[in-house]
Amino acid sequence: MVVSEKRREARRIADTLAARIASGELRTGNRLPTQAELAAQFSVNRHAIRRAIELLEQRGLARGRQGSGVYVTGPLIDYYVKSRTRYNDNVRPLARDSRMELIDLQERRASPELARDLAMRRGGRVFDLHILRWTGHDPLCVARHLFSADRYPQLPERFAEASGITDLIGRLGVEDFRRSDTAISARQPTAAEARMLHIPHDSPVVVLEGRNVDLHGVPVEISTSVWPATRIKVHV
Numbered sequence: 001m002v003v004s005e006k007r008r009e010a011r012r013i014a015d016t017l018a019a020r021i022a023s024g025e026l027r028t029g030n031r032l033p034t035q036a037e038l039a040a041q042f043s044v045n046r047h048a049i050r051r052a053i054e055l056l057e058q059r060g061l062a063r064g065r066q067g068s069g070v071y072v073t074g075p076l077i078d079y080y081v082k083s084r085t086r087y088n089d090n091v092r093p094l095a096r097d098s099r100m101e102l103i104d105l106q107e108r109r110a111s112p113e114l115a116r117d118l119a120m121r122r123g124g125r126v127f128d129l130h131i132l133r134w135t136g137h138d139p140l141c142v143a144r145h146l147f148s149a150d151r152y153p154q155l156p157e158r159f160a161e162a163s164g165i166t167d168l169i170g171r172l173g174v175e176d177f178r179r180s181d182t183a184i185s186a187r188q189p190t191a192a193e194a195r196m197l198h199i200p201h202d203s204p205v206v207v208l209e210g211r212n213v214d215l216h217g218v219p220v221e222i223s224t225s226v227w228p229a230t231r232i233k234v235h236v
Helices: 002-023 035-042 046-058 087-091 112-117 155-161 165-171 191-197
Strands: 062-065 069-072 077-080 098-109 125-135 138-148 177-187 205-214 219-228 232-235
Touching (some): 002 046, 046 062, 087 125, 098 155, 138 191, 191 219
Antiparallel strands (some): 062 069
16 A cells, blocks of 8 residues: 555656646756755655656656756657658657747858769859757757758748748759768767757767758758757668
8 A cells, every 4th residue: 555655656746747848847958856856846755756757767758867867858759861851751740840940041152062062163152051940849959951052042032931941942943852862970969059959968969961952963952950869769
C-alpha cells in the first residue's frame, strides 16, 4: 500500500511537470528546477522527485546531463534524407504548427567556392537567408539558405509571401527540385545557436548540409541547418 501510494505521488508530480511542458511554461531546452527545489514545491522528499524525473525521461520529455541538471526535451523527429528531401514531410507528423522566423536576409558577393557550388559566374552575388524554425513554443533548428541573387533577383519579395522554403522555391519559378549532395556532422553549438535553440552551451548539435538542384541539374540553393541532437534522428 505504501509503495503504491509513493508511485501515485511520483506519477502525479510527473503529470504536473508534463502539463507545464505541454503548455509551454517549461520549454524544450529549459533546465528543470533542482531536486531540492522541486521537493520544496511539491512538499515531498527527493526520492519522489527522482522517481518523477525517471517517469519524464521514460516519456521522452526530459534528459539528465552529468553535472549540469535535467533538461526538457521535445519529441524526437525521424528525419529522412533522400533525393526529394522536404522539411515539412519530415517534421509535419510531430509538428503540424511548424513555422519559420526570419533572422536575417542579406545580399553579398559569393566566394569563389560558393560561386562554383551554385554554378554562378565568378564574382556573382548571393542572397544569404537565415531563419529559425519553430514547432509550437519550441525552436527546432537554425538554418541558412544561399541562393544566386542573379538567378533569383525576386527572392526578397517572394520570401515575404512564402510559408516555407519549399514554397519559396516554387514561387521563384522552380517547377521541382531534388537533393544532389548531403553532409551530416555533429559539434558543439556556437553561443548564438545555443541562445536561439534554447539549449545549454555544452549540448551537442547535428548539422545537415545540402544542395538542391532543379530538374536540369542547375543548383537552386545550398543549405545548412543546425538541430539539437536530442531532437533529431537522421536516416540516410
